[in-house]
Amino acid sequence: MSDWRYALAQNRATLISVAFFVAMFAIYASNHPAGFSANVVETAANKGVLLALVAMAQTFVVITAGIDLSVGSVFVLSNCLASAIVVGSAGHAALGVLGVIATGAACGAVNGLIVIVGRLQPIVTTIATGAIFYGLALLLRPTPGGDVYEPLADALTGRVFTVVPASLVALAAVALAVWIPYSRSALGRAAYAVGSSEAAAFMSGLPVASAKASAYVLSGLTASLAGLFLTFVTYSGEASAQTGGSYTLYSIAAVVLGGVSLYGGSGSAIGAIFGALMFRTIGDLLFVFNLDPLWQPLFQGVVLLVAVSLGAARLFRVRNRLELFS
Numbered sequence: 062m063s064d065w066r067y068a069l070a071q072n073r074a075t076l077i078s079v080a081f082f083v084a085m086f087a088i089y090a091s092n093h094p095a096g097f098s099a100n101v102v103e104t105a106a107n108k109g110v111l112l113a114l115v116a117m118a119q120t121f122v123v124i125t126a127g128i129d130l131s132v133g134s135v136f137v138l139s140n141c142l143a144s145a146i147v148v149g150s151a152g153h154a155a156l157g158v159l160g161v162i163a164t165g166a167a168c169g170a171v172n173g174l175i176v177i178v179g180r181l182q183p184i185v186t187t188i189a190t191g192a193i194f195y196g197l198a199l200l201l202r203p204t205p206g207g208d209v210y211e212p213l214a215d216a217l218t219g220r221v222f223t224v225v226p227a228s229l230v231a232l233a234a235v236a237l238a239v240w241i242p243y244s245r246s247a248l249g250r251a252a253y254a255v256g257s258s259e260a261a262a263f264m265s266g267l268p269v270a271s272a273k274a275s276a277y278v279l280s281g282l283t284a285s286l287a288g289l290f291l292t293f294v295t296y297s298g299e300a301s302a303q304t305g306g307s308y309t310l311y312s313i314a315a316v317v318l319g320g321v322s323l324y325g326g327s328g329s330a331i332g333a334i335f336g337a338l339m340f341r342t343i344g345d346l347l348f349v350f351n352l353d354p355l356w357q358p359l360f361q362g363v364v365l366l367v368a369v370s371l372g373a374a375r376l377f378r379v380r381n382r383l384e385l386f387s
Contacts (some may be wrong), residue, residue: 071212074320082339089342092349099224106226107218107294107340113232114287114306116315116337117240117330121280123316125273126256126325127176127183131191132284132312133305137169138198139288144207144298147289154210158289166278166287168194171278177270191305198300205299207292214293228290232334235286239279240330248275256325314364315340340364 086105090097115132122129139161147157169191175186221227243249251272254262263269287308292298313323319336321328341365347357 075329078319078332078335078339082335082342085294085339085346087341089265089345089349092346094349099220103218103220103226103228105342105345106228108345109338110228110232111287111291111294112311112315112341113334113337114235114283114290115312116319116333118235118280118283118287119312119316120319120321120328120330120333121243121252121276121283122183123321123323124256124325124328125252125276126259127273127276128313128323129172129187129277129280130184130309131168131172131187131194132280133197133307133309134191134194135281135284136288137167137300137302137305138168138194138201138292138307139165139285140186140291140295141198141202141207141288141298141300143292144209145201147292148208148215149210151210151212151268154213157160157210158213161289161380162282162285165283165288169278169281170274172281173274176277177273191309195300195302195305198305202298202300205297207298209292209296211296214296217290217293231290235283236334239283243275243279247298248272252276253326256322256327258326311361313338349362 090101090107093101095101115136118132118135142164143157145159146160147154149157172187172190175181175190176183179186217227217231217240219227223231248268248271251262251267251269252275254265254267255269259269262272283366315337316328316333317323317336318339319328319332319334320356321333321336340361344357344361347360352360
């Protein structure tokens with residue numbers, strides 16, 4: 062197989078998610094009361110980036126054939142923490158940002174430690190730790206409130222050169238700085254191998270434990286970036302169980318829509334990002350077409366079910382798991 066055909070086969074799901082997102086956003090913008098404008102794109106981008114970052118966090122773990130049901134809680138915890146420490150002077154706010162990111166990475170490290178050393182199933186582990194992380198968020202913010210360093214928030218939620226949403230630039234920077242180096246590193250390749258067959262990866266001498274640990278740490282780190290950005294958008298923190306639960310479920314839908322296999326070993330965070338933007342655009346389309354708000358959760362639930370079913374359907378069609386990677 063030639064190089065370009067191999068690259069096309071490897072990125073087919075990502076390209077499909079990009080095409081669907083572009084088509085859906087074009088329909089949304091053309092039917093929006095304000096039309097296609099910089100304000101409409103900026104608002105949509107700010108909402109989409111939140112889910113995109115959480116979906117990226119989910120991708121790291123899903124690639125190892127795990128699932129992280131605590132990403133929403135880390136997201137909420139980081140939001141509450143940021144509203145308390147990313148304040149004051151520029152220097153104090155910068156230290157606060159580092160503190161939020163370190164907290165997210167620590168949450169991921171706890172998940173990884175329990176899964177690897179305790180040998181518990183990821184779904185059980187992250188349900189338990191997610192409850193703990195949410196409890197910490199509630200302890201920090203029993204009632205909504207707080208603040209954030211305004212210049213930084215305005216810079217990251219505004220527009221670059223009055224046209225391009227700064228949030229999309231920040232999202233691209235995170236993907237370039239975190240996902241691209243990781244996916245091409247030895248640990249990243251080992252994570253893919255663990256997802257396709259952990260036993261085979263171990264027998265091949267790959268660093269299975271390190272690969273899984275790095276995936277969980279990066280998951281927590283990326284989820285904390287999403288929580289930090291939520292603080293920039295809302296200028297406050299809130300320990301909302303509904304928000305955490307919704308973003309966890311939507312992140313699963315986003316990774317599947319982006320071509321990431323829930324069985325591990327296949328997909329990329331880039332696809333998950335466009336899957337998240339696509340899923341968010343579905344909600345926006347329901348708004349512009351005036352669908353009754355009471356029906357919107359039902360419709361999104363159907364989309365989630367269909368997305369997960371389609372993600373599983375491909376595995377049922379193959380006779381040999383290696384066909385997924387050919």
